Amino acid sequence: MNIGEDKLIERIRRRIPSAEGGLLRLGIGDDAAVVRPAPHADWIISCDQFLEDVHFLAAAHPPEVVGYKALARATSDLAAMGARAQFFLLSLTIPAERAGRWLDRMLTGMARAAQQLGLRLAGGDTAQSPRSNPKIGLSITVIGVAERGRALRRSKARAGDAIFVSGRLGAAELGLELILRGLYRQRRWKRWLKPHYYPAISLDLGQWLARRRLATAMMDISDGLSTDLYRLCRASSVGGRIYAREIPCVAVPEGLRARGMDELRLALHGGEDYGLLFTVPKSRIAQIPRAYRGTALKRIGEIVRGRGVKLITADGQSSPLEPQGWDHFRQRAR
């Protein structure tokens, strides 16, 4: 099938929430979007790619999942700053043969994420994939607002702060392993795919922590705890120490544990859970509840002077925790 670019844009506009109004003065259809600042607010801006054969596989990821997840994972960067989500721009590369039914299904998933996350589409760009490589590529820019000066950075953790994580770690990686091992088509494992397909984004928790000034530093766990905690510590010029027995690991079902899926390994190095990693000064620890709106908050260690991250195992042994999560430009370390 072959449709005009203007028609394609109209198709996107019809399916994704994109009405002008409020801060969005001018949306899709002009050269650029016009957004009007809210008083006493900072804009929080991030972008994220979601590419076929890199971040998803056409055979294993239904189009609804592609649309949902592409937008959700981009928005996680806003949650990580404690921002409220506002707008997004979608750059889409698509082969003509998937600009019909596949696109509609992808947009359905994206519209669902936009509704849940409170995002409106403000603009974008479309291109046709070259015939030599008819693959899908999405690049999403998300824009949010935070109260002026309140956005939470990675770089403000201090020695003595407690380290917290939200949610269960490794659940999304478990889903990915089911796909990589070809088990995802078996009905008994279907429900274990959900955290990988439809990650929960912690916008409310991030805003709550920022508003109450409870966290000194924060980021989302997108590339795995070992990598992301390493980055937070490096940005803050501090070290970290975490306790294996405190880490809220995914519960791996018996049949998969027998296949060598290890809970602690998944939790330490598995990416895409999109929980929040944050540090809390000693004096505020008591103000962190066990759960916020149904999401568990777990203290897993503390920030220390020095450099690097150490893992204390159940038997009290301390060893360096190397960043072994997802890095596009390295081989995976496992």
Added chain:
Amino acid sequence: MNIGEDKLIERIRRRIPSAEGGLLRLGIGDDAAVVRPAPHADWIISCDQFLEDVHFLAAAHPPEVVGYKALARATSDLAAMGARAQFFLLSLTIPAERAGRWLDRMLTGMARAAQQLGLRLAGGDTAQSPRSNPKIGLSITVIGVAERGRALRRSKARAGDAIFVSGRLGAAELGLELILRGLYRQRRWKRWLKPHYYPAISLDLGQWLARRRLATAMMDISDGLSTDLYRLCRASSVGGRIYAREIPCVAVPEGLRARGMDELRLALHGGEDYGLLFTVPKSRIAQIPRAYRGTALKRIGEIVRGRGVKLITADGQSSPLEPQGWDHFRQRAR
């Protein structure tokens, strides 16, 4: 070669202007950028893709050209609104084997465009191309500011307005044809590649027209006059009439005219010149000079009631001008 993602980001940060300060409160290295609104300003936001084998060819476009042009063409959307350029975000997909020398040269070109256009890098995302398709992809989000309510839209042209264009039309297309016909390697044609390689972006002109409130509607000519004027007229619910003899066509050298390169065809349907197309009420026409800072401004026709665009040829014949410029999702009409 294989480098870590964090090192890659550091490499980009070192080469592209990205210092925090002014409106940019937090730049590269955190989950998202933080930008503080200027008083009485609107934010103008747009995104644009620049993909290997779609928008450029590795054999014909040196890496410096890729970096320069990717940023320039995205920024043209800010010029089209009458905005001042401020920040950009870069999403980069790159195969490991081009993350060294090729990347450095690309960044050199991009840094040059950033300097010229007044842009600072505020953030981005990197991904490694799949081994099955080791191609480059850039997606750029640009952010500018305009005085509140002054951004110029496509949709406000009125019957009776004069239609103006800036610069010479078809010059970039001439360069593209040299590439597509394999003539670009011949030394005698080298200088004709420049408008295609390094397009001039009309930020100053756009801001001047917006500040003086001289234009009713404006857009950039990225996909060809026939397509872009059609879009402007449709967005404004009006028609257009342009005169072939008034169109400032590229001067095609004799040796290429003999090969069938037609000046009017290039000017009407050739894309990527990135001049501005704007409409001016009758009462303000006298205030438009023949040139603004060295760029010719040419009145080529007028907005009329009704729909569609008509071309009046040199002998006075009127015929519908179909949009035949660049559209990713159609075959090229020629």
